[in-house]
Amino acid sequence: MSLRNRKLFYGGFFLVALLLVTVGGGMQKAPGYMDAEYYYAMSVRLAEGKGMTQPFLWNYLDDPPSLIAPSHTFWMPLTSLVAVPGFWVFRSFTGARLIFWLLFALVPPLTVWFGYRFHGDWELAVTGGALALFPVFYGVYLPVTDSFALYMLLGMAFFVMTGWPAGKIEMQAAGLGVVTGLMYMTRPDGLLWLVIALCWLGWKVWNESEQRGKSLLAVGVLCILGFLFVGSFWFARNLMVFHRLLPPGSGRALWLTRYEDLFLYPAQDLTFARWLSGGWGRIGSGIWQAVVTNFQTAVAVQGSIALFPFIGVGMATCWKRSVVKVGLLLWAGIFLMFSLVFPYQGVNGSFFHAGAGVQPFLWVMATVGIQKTVMVVSGWRHWQRGHQVQVFLEVLLVLVCVFLTAGLFLQKIHGGKTGIPWGGGTEAYSQIEMALERLGISPCEPVMVNNPPGYYLATGRAAVVIPFGDETTVRAVSERYGVKYLILDQNNSGHLPDLYFHPGISRGFKFLMRFGDARIYEILP
Structure with missing residues (x-):
């Protein structure tokens, strides 16, 4: 196919994706x-000139001294920064998402380009682009203010740079450093990519350079720079x-004994000794x-359920290619990071998010695996129309x-x-806010809720998260941050059962009203 026709295909994929x-x-x-709400809320504040501050607390890991706290101490800032120009121009949620829509629209055509560059088969490359158009579980999250499309593009850039032409290792090192820097600014696990x-780079220099020591130092310095x-x-x-260099709560996330420990108060209790005491x-x-x-996430999400076995076949087929070894190492590294080091975060979405970086590479591997599978089976079965079977399988899997x-x-x-x-959740919080106004509660009064970024985004009211603990813990947070009102819903009913199931019997909590599945309390001095 001519270059002109390929460019038309790239343009067509971009427009369909958009x-x-x-x-x-x-x-x-x-x-x-919550993730998307946080990124969007922070982009709004940045566009309005309020800087990297947040008028809510959704965890207590960094032990914030006040309710108005520095932002992005858990989630990284690049996703919020990407949303700023769109919101600044259009002043709307749709405006903030426009750049993310454009970023996703680049993913399928670049997957086609990456696949063609990898294996040189245009038909397989187009199949890979079609798979990128319909990313299964990722599909519903790509149109909102989250990091998925950004991480896919940066991951693809990483894989392209690992295949940089021979003799260009200095440029390769610097480029990989910039890409991994952008990945780190998007997600903390970008450090793994670095x-x-x-x-x-070290392996490549060791095998290709005559002056190993000098070259190792040079590429390492360039990458880090x-x-x-x-x-x-x-x-x-x-x-x-x-x-x-890092926010004060960064290390505490290592010592969770359950996911709810993210909301533990005080966070100083998250220690190695406490983690070890669990046995x-x-x-x-x-x-x-x-x-x-x-x-299960690797099979269903990153393997799109039906593609997982073909990804394995594709990797085995191209195992001698260094980019495949790097891809498998990254995929395994992400898996191990969120299984061994951060298991509770991994189970609750971090592995799902982090896997987006390797997703374009996996789509390319799947197409190679489809071709190889059909070739092998055709040889066994003596099929005369193996290519037609391959096309049929490609179309079937895309469908x-x-x-x-x-x-x-x-x-x-x-x-x-x-x-729901x-x-x-946004609509429910808006209605609860109107109920608070009817109760005569000033908009300046912060509240304690399950989802502070969501509540702030829906109402503009400052908020703190309901801590993981008992009623005494709730009162301690209330006293420290000056929060007088508690909005308790079914998400927190497990560790505060009396407040949720038996309103009015807990001392120190004045029951004000029910609103849907929420119970609204005044926390008494």
């Missing part, structure tokens, strides 16, 4: 979940605000649960991804098993 993400985004009137980049070129402003900000049985159980759940993507998207939009439609 159409799909626009239609999907048009059905989502709100971010829909480590893999350094290992890959590229990383710091992107990340230096972030480290400088942390030094100015916290007097340290090796509990530690092993958490890790095993993460291994099982993350493997499976189409229907899975559409079905899962609509299920999420309409509420699925929960019965997309954005239903």
Whole structure:
């Protein structure tokens, strides 16, 4: 196929992807979940000139001294920064998402380009692009203010740079440093990509360079300088605000004994000794649960259910290619990070998010695996029309991804098993805010809720998260941050059962009203 026709294909994939993400985004009137709400809320504050501060606390890991606290101490800032120009121009949620829509629209054509560059088969490359158009479980999250499309593009850039032409290792090192810096500014696990980049560069220099020691030092320095070129402003900000390179709560996330510990108060209780006191049985159980759940995610999400076996075949077929070894090492590294080191975060979405970086590579591997599978089976069965079988299988698998993507998207939009439609939490918080106004509660009074970023975004009211603990813990948070009102819903009913199931019997809490499944209390002095 001529270059002109290939360019038309690239343009066609871009337009189809943009159409799909626009239609999907048009059905989502709100971010829909805490991560996207946080990124969007912070982009709004940045666009309004309020800087990197947040008028809510959604965890207590960094032990914030007041309710108005530095932002992005847990989630990284690049996703919020990407949303700023769109919101600044259009002053709307749709405006903030426009760049994310454009970023996703680049993913399918670049997957085609990456696949063609990898294996040289245009038909397989087009199949890979079609799979990228319908990313199954990722589909519903791509139109909102989250990091998925950004991480996919940066991951693809990483894989392209690992295949940089021979003799260009200095440029390769600097480029990988910049890309991994951008990945780190998007997600903390970007540091893993930096480590893999350094290992890959070191291995390449060791096998190809005559002056190994000098070359190892040179590429290592160039890669780290590229990383710091992107990340230096972030480290400088942390030094100015916290007097340290990383936010103070960063290390505490290592010592969770359950996911709810993210909301533990005081966070100083999250220590190695407390983690160890739970016993090796509990530690092993958490890790095993993460291994099982993350493997299911690898099969269903990153393998799009039907593609997983073909990804394995594709990797085995191209194993001698260094980029495949790097890809498998990254995929395994992400899996192990969120199974062994951060098991509770991994089970609750971090592995799902982090896997987006390797997703374009997996789509390319799947197409190679499809071709190899048909070739082998054709040889066994003596098929005379092996290519027609391959085309049929490619079309069938793309159609499976189409229907899975559409079905899962609509299920999420309409509420699925929960019965709560997309954005239903935002609407519920808006109605609760009107109930607070009817009770005569000033808009200046902060509240304690399950989802502070979502509540702030829906109402503009400052908020803190309900801590994981008992009524005494709730009162301690109330006293420290000056919060007089508690909005308790079914998400927190497990560890505060009396307040939720028996309103009015707890001393120190004045029951004000029920609103749907929420109970509203005044916390007495």
